[in-house]
Amino acid sequence: MESSRLLWLLPLLGSVLLSSDPSECVMISPTDQTIVTKAQGEKVTLICKFTLASEDVGQLDIEWVMVQPDSEQTVILYNTGKTYDTYHMSGRVGFVDPAPSLGDGTIEILNLKPTDTGTYQCKVKKLPGIDTHRVQLTVLEKPSRTKCYIQGSQEIGTDVTLKCTSQEGSPVITYNWIKTTDTDQLPPTSVLNTDTGDLLMKNASQIYSGSYKCVSSNRVGTDECSVVLNITPPMNRAGTIAGAIIGTLLGLSLLAFFIFCCCKKQREKKYEKEVHHDIREDVPPPKSRASTARSYIGSNRSSLGSMSPSNMDGYAKTQYNKVPSEDFERTPAQNPNFQPPKVAAPNLSRMGAIPVMIPAQSKDGSIV
Template identity: 30%
Template sequence: MQMAMMAWRLLWPFVLMGVLSCVALEIQPEESQYYAAEGSDVTLVCQYNDTLDSSGYIIWRSTPYASLLLPIRFGNGQLLSESYKPMKGRARFTARDPQNGDASITISNVSRSDSMTYICIVKKSPEVKKIMTLTVMKPPSQPICNLQGEFAQGNNVTLTCLSFHGESPLTYTWAKISGNQVLPANAVVDSVRGTMRVDSIIEQDCGSYRCTVESLVGSKSCELVLPCPDVPEAHMSSALLITISITVVLVILAVSIITTGCLWWSRKKTGQYNCSEKVGDVPPPSRWIKKKKEILPSLHYEAKDQTVSMSA
């Protein structure tokens, strides 16, 4: 009995170390999904919370081909092989020393052929692995913004945005980037077709708008400037309109009074002058002057030698 107890005490530290070693080596999470644009670089993350000794190793495989993807690295970091030729020169371990907890890889200039499932395996009695899927997609192209309809006060218009290249799902969004930076209250945006309809536009709706198209692997945008409607009434205040109206009425009233007074005065003084003539410039025509016979009194005076009589 005592011999058994002594043997258990001697073996217990080794058993505990083995259990801790099995529990300590973990890769989280177990599975991931990655999306990348054609021609870009992507990093597949595979991190574990332990270090590898000379007996451990890291290996990457791909399915459904189950081919060797990256060089096998032992604990001493020795490069053994690189048998997956399509990935040769484009895949590398992200960390300088993968045996210290980071077995992530970076693949450069990805193409459609790189879309597959990858398995990261970390071997250290027992081995653990992480499964992840990479999908390489064509990013959206530069969209084209356009206006359908005449942007004028009270009209209905439609703003269009279209990206001719890119893989679904594509999502379109519109934003106003000038003025109050708020979309019109009656704007209706179609996030699938890329259109924005605005009914009964007003002056506040003018300005710059931006359309952004997004996919799982990127985004692009275009801009459209809508000029303010040329509506003079919209720029006049009520006070200005009232002032102009009163001025016009006063001018008409003054002209009427002057004309009426002139006619009245002309009729009252018929035969003396005409309102159309300028006073003091030329005498009125003779036909307007009444001819009256006036008898001038005779002037008599006596001189010393003779009597002179003058009469008109």
């Protein structure tokens, strides 16, 4: 009777064994860590704790991979008692528990980068059991290098805009302005744009003056900057315009004077260069008056040497200290005032003159 009952239970036991799922032998402990957001440069801990069943008799394998749209990129492995971490995150990733085979396959990634963003999968396998768990990691960059400045005239009655922007940081970045002088409340006429960081203040008055701070933030961090607003009465625009015109005219005058001096200097250099290279024919020097005077005086002295003392009366009056003029060098035709010196007949004979008879002429020109 008992043997017949056992034979009846065997088919039922076999069906139960065949219908059981081997993957339920290895079980990863449930966790609410499915989405994680971290800042660049920080570290993250991805949890993967599991339990094994007595039916799992194969070798234990723990594998972390980054799931790509069309492939998987290995992060770290544990197999047959050894850890393999020489992949694209080498030096930045490791198991939290030095002995992950005891049921803790949690890993830690250091110095996160924006490229580390992705879906990570933990797979625990000990045949015939297999189980997996996935977590979405997002690495963001904190806002940094935030700058504040003022746009527009800081005069009473004008519209002034305080601008704030972060040069680095992952979107979405929001901006918020607060007044740090006297009160945290912004002026009543101000309009804030949290997306662009612009704070518009219409019809500004002196009570708007003070220090303002802008805080930029995203999901992983904040940054800030400050600016000082000083609302002043309107300035004398007429005087400013007149001063600008006078300054411009003076500048143009100085520029024109400088150009004139340069042009003049250039012309002088050009003239000197032309004169230096110009070859001219030498003009003969004028006749020397001193030589004429010396020849004249010498001739007179030779004449005087042949004269007797009785004939020296006429020449004694001659002033030899005077230099003869150019009249002596001209012919009688060229110099109508020229009169040759008078010499007595006896003196002419001593000088070797030959007497010549000149026929007389009548009034009508006939020879007598």
